[in-house]
Amino acid sequence: MKKFVNDPRQFVPEMLEGIALANPDTLTYVPEYNLIMRSDAPREDKVSIVQGSGSGHEPAHVMIVGRGMLDAACPGDVFAAPPMDYVYETAKRVASPKGVLLLVNNYTGDRMAFDMGREMAEADGIDVRILTINDDVAVKDSLYTIGRRGVAGNFFVIKAVGAASEQGADLDELVRLGQKVNDVTRTMGVALTACTPPAKGSPLFELGEDEMEFGVGIHGEPGRERRPLVPADQIVDDLLEAVVTDLPYSSGDRVALMINGLGGTPISELYVLFRRAHRQLAERGITVGRSYVGEYCTSLDMAGASLTLVRLDDEIERLLQAPAEVAIRVF
Amino acid sequence: MKKFVNDPRQFVPEMLEGIALANPDTLTYVPEYNLIMRSDAPREDKVSIVQGSGSGHEPAHVMIVGRGMLDAACPGDVFAAPPMDYVYETAKRVASPKGVLLLVNNYTGDRMAFDMGREMAEADGIDVRILTINDDVAVKDSLYTIGRRGVAGNFFVIKAVGAASEQGADLDELVRLGQKVNDVTRTMGVALTACTPPAKGSPLFELGEDEMEFGVGIHGEPGRERRPLVPADQIVDDLLEAVVTDLPYSSGDRVALMINGLGGTPISELYVLFRRAHRQLAERGITVGRSYVGEYCTSLDMAGASLTLVRLDDEIERLLQAPAEVAIRVF
Amino acid sequence: MSGSMQNVELVVRTIARCAVDNEVYFGELDAVVGDGDFGYSLARGFEKVLDEWDGIDRTDAGTFLKRVGMIISSRIGGTSGPIWGTAFLRAGATAGATQGVSGERVVAMLRSAAEGIKARGQSDVGDKTLLDALVPLTDRLEQELTSGADAAAALAAAATTAREAAEATSRLVARRGRASYTGERSRGSVDAGAMALAVIIEQISSQWQAWQTEGVS
Amino acid sequence: MSGSMQNVELVVRTIARCAVDNEVYFGELDAVVGDGDFGYSLARGFEKVLDEWDGIDRTDAGTFLKRVGMIISSRIGGTSGPIWGTAFLRAGATAGATQGVSGERVVAMLRSAAEGIKARGQSDVGDKTLLDALVPLTDRLEQELTSGADAAAALAAAATTAREAAEATSRLVARRGRASYTGERSRGSVDAGAMALAVIIEQISSQWQAWQTEGVS
Numbered sequence A, B: 001m002k003k004f005v006n007d008p009r010q011f012v013p014e015m016l017e018g019i020a021l022a023n024p025d026t027l028t029y030v031p032e033y034n035l036i037m038r039s040d041a042p043r044e045d046k047v048s049i050v051q052g053s054g055s056g057h058e059p060a061h062v063m064i065v066g067r068g069m070l071d072a073a074c075p076g077d078v079f080a081a082p083p084m085d086y087v088y089e090t091a092k093r094v095a096s097p098k099g100v101l102l103l104v105n106n107y108t109g110d111r112m113a114f115d116m117g118r119e120m121a122e123a124d125g126i127d128v129r130i131l132t133i134n135d136d137v138a139v140k141d142s143l144y145t146i147g148r149r150g151v152a153g154n155f156f157v158i159k160a161v162g163a164a165s166e167q168g169a170d171l172d173e174l175v176r177l178g179q180k181v182n183d184v185t186r187t188m189g190v191a192l193t194a195c196t197p198p199a200k201g202s203p204l205f206e207l208g209e210d211e212m213e214f215g216v217g218i219h220g221e222p223g224r225e226r227r228p229l230v231p232a233d234q235i236v237d238d239l240l241e242a243v244v245t246d247l248p249y250s251s252g253d254r255v256a257l258m259i260n261g262l263g264g265t266p267i268s269e270l271y272v273l274f275r276r277a278h279r280q281l282a283e284r285g286i287t288v289g290r291s292y293v294g295e296y297c298t299s300l301d302m303a304g305a306s307l308t309l310v311r312l313d314d315e316i317e318r319l320l321q322a323p324a325e326v327a328i329r330v331f
Numbered sequence C, D: 001m002s003g004s005m006q007n008v009e010l011v012v013r014t015i016a017r018c019a020v021d022n023e024v025y026f027g028e029l030d031a032v033v034g035d036g037d038f039g040y041s042l043a044r045g046f047e048k049v050l051d052e053w054d055g056i057d058r059t060d061a062g063t064f065l066k067r068v069g070m071i072i073s074s075r076i077g078g079t080s081g082p083i084w085g086t087a088f089l090r091a092g093a094t095a096g097a098t099q100g101v102s103g104e105r106v107v108a109m110l111r112s113a114a115e116g117i118k119a120r121g122q123s124d125v126g127d128k129t130l131l132d133a134l135v136p137l138t139d140r141l142e143q144e145l146t147s148g149a150d151a152a153a154a155l156a157a158a159a160t161t162a163r164e165a166a167e168a169t170s171r172l173v174a175r176r177g178r179a180s181y182t183g184e185r186s187r188g189s190v191d192a193g194a195m196a197l198a199v200i201i202e203q204i205s206s207q208w209q210a211w212q213t214e215g216v217s
């Protein structure tokens, strides 16, 4: 296992401690519950926004806590939803008179933990709502699953409700906005390699030198199908076809385009993908109004990428443009 | 080769085109010379700051062109310094009445190209200065090399002179500042895997499952020595010892601490390293005043990291704090 | 099937040890079409149970099992925390304020646990989950006990059934859990949760003999 | 050594083709302790030379070589662009405004090229660079020509020397270029630039025979 790791069981706590040490003025860390929260949360005048999920998707979600985005994140172990206690304790700690919005990626474990956590918090008199995110078009047959997964498109929901909550929106309004963004967001991903969870120490699956996993999930779980590896442009065309036709996005639409790296792919390659996607969208008469290239939601060290589109309107675009300040930063 | 790539020869141009498409309002791309420049450069009232180097180190330097950092970047092919013509043409295009500052990482090829390019630009009457960056403590015996290499610490020089140039500093002042930052900056890196240049298609060297390359360069060239892989904390302690004792940094110092990913290492692991470095610096009585965790200067898809320290004073800290706006961005 | 409090404790302890000992194996099972964290999650949760073992409230079997369920669901994340936590909570509720549990009661407890899992997981037999081992093994246990088998024999039979049922899950397509995203490709490998249950019941069955021999009634 | 303009062109063309054909091999040589881009850089530069071949100013040998040097240093990056560009520029300057170059002149041109490389690279013989093949092969060429050998024989001898010298670089520790950072570890593998030069001179030597036989004097 070629990783920077000490005791694998301490991987998540050590990472969280690192985040806290790097942001002493803005973030508070509560080790008992894997909780990273804004030091100034909860605020009387603002709904608190919380997201939890398994770890291993960094910067999601522990590194996007901050002004204009999350008030708190409570991750579980690598790829495991947080225990319900973490959710409950987090909700208590960020409980604002305006309420708490729990953002949940649509996976069985996450939904159960957040549901149980919400029930417990409500019993304490906290006003809590849950918003489920499910942007992954790779999941075809939702009759036989719990439904589509929440993947990188999650970023846009967080950004939008984060911005609106700073502007004073109430819980109903935030649920409406988050739902609206989720409804116009679609994602599809591809993996070139499997990822290696620290506690497992070996890759989750084997991919041949000439293979890729199309429609992969962000937990290292295999995807829609295994395909021969093709050139970058062809991969983009295939991802785009799946995503564009799903909503569908049509000629005349203005979109946000995200090329998200899955953890082991350098940003140079992501821009090669972005170039093609931008050109092909233009061919389809779709205008890229906002561009996102980098790592937003990863699968540990997996080489791969996902492509997300969000159909923009003035309301959404204004929220995406709003300032924010989080732990992943350049300067 | 598990990469998103089309024709490997088009890798760099396609990446650059992607950057241009993602930043239509702020950047201009000149394909003939691999040139990415601010659309508003040159400005009469501002020295233009340029950096070139081989490609494969992204976000350095093509993705950090923008307000408060570079005015232009002219990369060569992957790991190859740009031809002198690129440097010359770039200098011409960003020539400001206040002059042009060329930042050069200390490698044979880069120094020759920039030197030749500067001579040609000067012959055209452009006021050009070169500042060489050499923060890599891994190079021990500079009698037998061209000297220490410029690696991730480069970021701090760019940030400082970028900020000062926005505030109107002249060429002499920028050279003084850049030199000053370079003089208090030290870096050391470690690789867990080799990287794969697209044109080569296979890893540059082989590392056993239990080996790491200590003191590695950012061009995939092997490092100081091959060592058995040890836990993350031990790696940090060894890097820190090499870096701290070199300047040396001493008790009472206030520093910027950067943990830089080499391209294939997820940010979660970088925070595990950061945590230990922060704690160990505290043990040594050294205060971390500014924190940088992420990818600043990479080696394609290499799994690995480098640790950089900058000794801060008020002047340097003010420049590092100044706002900037570049292509690698979160929102 | 003798119903002392000690037997309840021994069974729970065996489950916990089994989860801790098989961390790697259970994780590998989950890695085939899942995300590989099942072994880790289960081990961390039951480790906590063992850590807190002496302090767990033993007023009666019901309380004891419910406390175990709470430790599990507060510590285990993923799908398994809520699922296994619910199973222990429900089993505890059905056990009630008694020191010992009869064979009949054990069957009722297992049925409650299965119902709890179904409700919590919106899942049923045939979805390729641990239910596909739990329900058949409960049926077999009931059948053996009804036809007069002693606890040891009934447990041995249930263990055989559990293993067969767990292995048979490889013929199913997953309709719940992480594995369901791969659709048809989930066929051909066993469900991690079902196989874990088989390993656990086998372990209980073989330990049972030892407990009886050692006189730990 | 006959000195027609045609021979100059044939030699340059052979160098260019050789660089393009050996892209992978030269890259692999550079990967051992360098960064693996040498083959790529050289191939892209000489590809450009071949692309622009017909349009290159052929007024005289000096102009021709200098133009080639300019194409190279405008297109090749890395260390090799300036190094090889300088070599051609210097050789061209020494060739001067002549249509043909004598054997003696060729030796002088190679000496100028080596001096140019030394100046540009702040390097010398023994630093484990292409100079460690270039200088010995020039010495041998001079020696053979002085003792009356014909061009073919002198080239063949120089090629043998170049190969030996290139192979001998594996005993050296790199003191310049990317390989120097690895210190002692650079011992044991040949220098990419030196070996490339050996391959090139071997190619010229073997082609030379063909050119003469085909009457391309």
Ligand SMILES: Nc1ncnc2c1ncn2[C@@H]1O[C@H](COP(=O)(O)OP(=O)(O)O)[C@@H](O)[C@H]1O
Pocket: A079, A080, A081, A108, A109, C030, C034, C035, C036, C037, C038, C039, C041, C077, C078, C079, C080, C081, C083, C117, C120, C121, C122, C123, C128, C129, C130, C131, C176, C177, C178, C179, C191, C192, C193, C194
């Ligand atoms: N909806 C469900 N209902 C019942 N059991 C389930 C359900 N989903 C998954 N399981 C069981 O849980 C096991 C996986 O547990 P775990 O790895 O913790 O879940 P995940 O990583 O998918 O969150 C599966 O092998 C299966 O037996």
Ligand SMILES: Nc1ncnc2c1ncn2[C@@H]1O[C@H](COP(=O)(O)OP(=O)(O)O)[C@@H](O)[C@H]1O
Pocket: B079, B080, B081, B108, B109, D030, D034, D035, D036, D037, D038, D039, D041, D077, D078, D079, D080, D081, D083, D117, D120, D121, D122, D123, D128, D129, D130, D131, D176, D177, D178, D179, D191, D192, D193, D194
């Ligand atoms: N300072 C120098 N002087 C002369 N030749 C050099 C020098 N440095 C490197 N070389 C030659 O160049 C070759 C490497 O070229 P190239 O791969 O383009 O350089 P790099 O990648 O290090 O910039 C070496 O094998 C060596 O023969």
Ligand SMILES: [Mg+2]
Pocket: A054, A078, A079, A080, A081, A109, A219, C035, C037, C038, C078, C079
């Ligand atoms: Mg999981």
Ligand SMILES: [Mg+2]
Pocket: B054, B079, B080, B081, B109, B219, D035, D037, D038, D078, D079
């Ligand atoms: Mg190079």
Ligand SMILES: [Mg+2]
Pocket: C030, C034, C035, C036, C037, C038, C078, C178
């Ligand atoms: Mg799992």
Ligand SMILES: [Mg+2]
Pocket: D030, D034, D035, D036, D037, D038, D078, D178
């Ligand atoms: Mg090289």
